[in-house]
Amino acid sequence: MGWGKRSILSAAVTVVCAVTVLGAPGTAFADPAPRPSTSPTPPPGKDLEKVREKLDRLYHDAAVATDAYNAAEEKAKQQSARIDALAGKIEEGQRRLAGLKDRAGAAAREQYRTGGIPPTARFLLSDDPGQVLDGAGLVLQGQRATKTLMGELTSxxxxxxxxxxxxxxxxxxxxxxxxxxxxxxxRIERQISAAEKLQSQLEEKDRERLAELEKQAALKAQTRWLDTGILERIHGKASARGEKAVAFAAAQLGKPYVWGAEGPKSFDCSGLTSQAWAAAGHPIPRTSQEQWKQLKHIGIEDMRPGDLIIYFHDASHVALYIGDGTIIQAPRPGRDVTIAGAGTMPILGVVRPDA
Structure with a gap:
């Protein structure tokens, strides 16, 4: 794999690879060489390939909406935290203002008690001019203090x-x-509902055939990617944090995809990758689009286990690269966190959280 501590993941990969090949989004792997299908031929007029393409579009649109949902949720959390902080500052300011008003009130009461007579008049009327002069100095200090107090009140x-x-x-x-x-x-619920309705209209034999078509499409895409010789140029070794991120993701295998989820019992695609890197001690943005925008871009040939592969032109899907041309991903509704081929979907690019 080109990375150090591979014991956590190697067993899972070995078991899966013993019976399968790098497979479709949402299916662990496909057979190394597709066997002739024993499923009955679809009924006349029923184009299952078009059904598969339509399902892909529906789930893709649901993924885009999920990213929008996650982004809005993240911003809402930030706004709520900011409001809480402001509420604390307002409360503190109100206490300070009340104290300043008490001081101003005390000063006004003192002025009223002394009659508010200017120092010059008191000097002329007093039997002890020296005492008045001493008092005049105190009055001047009081005037300065009052000015300062009023300035603090205004501020x-x-x-x-x-x-x-x-x-x-x-x-x-x-x-x-x-x-x-x-x-x-x-939007998410509408897209998922449409996809589920479309699949429910299929007979059991057609659903089996559809699953086979998904595997074949994924195998074809992965094979095309591997045929470029890309694995011969990828030799990156995982960083210490990258190993921790991979280990976390491997521990989530088999948990269901749930849109908007970030663990511990279920995940969506970016929920899995963000939590994997949080567990590695390096928090990253919550959504796949922000991960693409904010994290360092690297060439595919330079990627190493722990890096994130961003998929589709709109950065609507993300997975964690684990080496040997494979990824761990939370694919889509109805599927579980799984191992798949890195080339089974259109790659937009690769980002490195701990660059």
Whole structure:
């Protein structure tokens, strides 16, 4: 595999590879050489290949909507955290403002108690001019303190107005993200429902034939990718963190795909990759599109186990490369976290979390 501690994964790969070949998105592997199908020929007029293509489009659209859902959820979390922080600042500012007002009130009461007579008048009226002069100095200090106090009051009030305006803006953004999340959820459910309905209309023999077509399509894509000789140029060794990410992903094999999920019992594609790298001590963006945007791009020939392969032109799918031309991925609804061929889907590029 070209990476150090391979014991965690090697057993799983050995068992799977003993009976299968690098396979379709959502199916572990396909046979090394496709055997003639024993399934009955599809009924006249029923084009299962077109059904397969339509299912691919529906699940792809669901993946795009899932990424939008995850992005909106992440932004909503950030906005909520910011609102909580602002609420704390507002509360602290209100306490400070109340204290300043108490001080200002005390100063006003003191001025009222002394009658508010200017120092000059008190000097002329007093039997002890020296005492008045001493008092005049204190009055001047009091005037400066009052000026400072009023400045603090004004500054605190301005700060509170700024915090309140910021909080109101954050609430608007939070509401927008929640609406975006709800809209994405509807799109996901609509696409998945359409896919499930399409498959439910097939007879059992046609569903078996459809599964065979999926395997064949994946095998064809993987073979075409391997025929480029790409594996002969890939010799990267996993980093220490990359090994941890691979080990985490391998431990999730067999867990179901659930859109929007990031563990521990289920995952979507970017939920799996983001949690794998979080477990490796290196947090990365939540969605496949942000992983593509923010992480360092590297050439396919330079990739190593632990790197992320981004798929499709819109970066709507991501998987963790584990070596020997294979990936661990959470494929799509109805499938489990599995090992598949790295070339079974159109590769957009490769990113390295710990570059």
């Amino acid at each position: 605190t009030q301005k700060q509170l107005r700024s915090y309140a305006a910021d909080a109101a803006d954050r609430w608007k953004k939070l509401d927008a993200e929640r609406r975006a999340k709800a809209a994405a959820k509807k």
